[in-house]
Amino acid sequence: MPTKTLPWFETLTDSVFALGAAARETRTAHQAAQAATAQYDLDRVRLLDGEITAPGLFTPPRPHDRAVMGIGKALQECRDRMERLYTDAALSYAYGTAWAILRVLDGQEPPRVELRLSAEGHLTIPAELAPIPPAIEGLGRWRDNAKFEKARQRWWDCDSAGEYASALDEEDYLTDHEAYEMHQAYDEARGLAGAAYAYGLLAESALRFTLLGTRARHTKP
Numbered sequence: 001m002p003t004k005t006l007p008w009f010e011t012l013t014d015s016v017f018a019l020g021a022a023a024r025e026t027r028t029a030h031q032a033a034q035a036a037t038a039q040y041d042l043d044r045v046r047l048l049d050g051e052i053t054a055p056g057l058f059t060p061p062r063p064h065d066r067a068v069m070g071i072g073k074a075l076q077e078c079r080d081r082m083e084r085l086y087t088d089a090a091l092s093y094a095y096g097t098a099w100a101i102l103r104v105l106d107g108q109e110p111p112r113v114e115l116r117l118s119a120e121g122h123l124t125i126p127a128e129l130a131p132i133p134p135a136i137e138g139l140g141r142w143r144d145n146a147k148f149e150k151a152r153q154r155w156w157d158c159d160s161a162g163e164y165a166s167a168l169d170e171e172d173y174l175t176d177h178e179a180y181e182m183h184q185a186y187d188e189a190r191g192l193a194g195a196a197y198a199y200g201l202l203a204e205s206a207l208r209f210t211l212l213g214t215r216a217r218h219t220k221p
Contacts, residue, residue, distance in 0.1 A: 155199050
């Protein structure tokens, strides 16, 4: 029995949902890595003085120190890796869903989200949506449009903070006030992945709204 071909709006919806699922998986993994790192507090560990002899080493190794430091380093590396994965997945979700909404509102019928990836598999931000997607017209009747715009503004603030912090970091000299501003900006920029994910959630709902008419016409007898 031949497999039924899904209409373009169903496969597009599936494509967006898969992006969201990827963002949720990496978000959970990042939260777990953060929790593991936070729970392994070196201040609570009393390092033992016992040493071993290791021929060829000038300083005798202390195995407990070595284990504790190795665990801390591994946890931090895992946390950083999960943060990069989450950020990439959250941005893919947000940009990909915005791309889909704009195409549908333009009268196009994309069967799936189109995103360009680098050779390493990382997202290449669509030029038309950089640095973040613009305010999307055509959603005025959608009840969550104000929330959507608020989420977009939050994403913009985090992205702008990151750009500002990077610009300051490249300066040869910073005053105390500028150094403080740089650290404050980096703190705000750390919310980028969360802001993009929140935008993606609302964008997915916005896509469903834009497809209401299409679905109705398709199911109309």
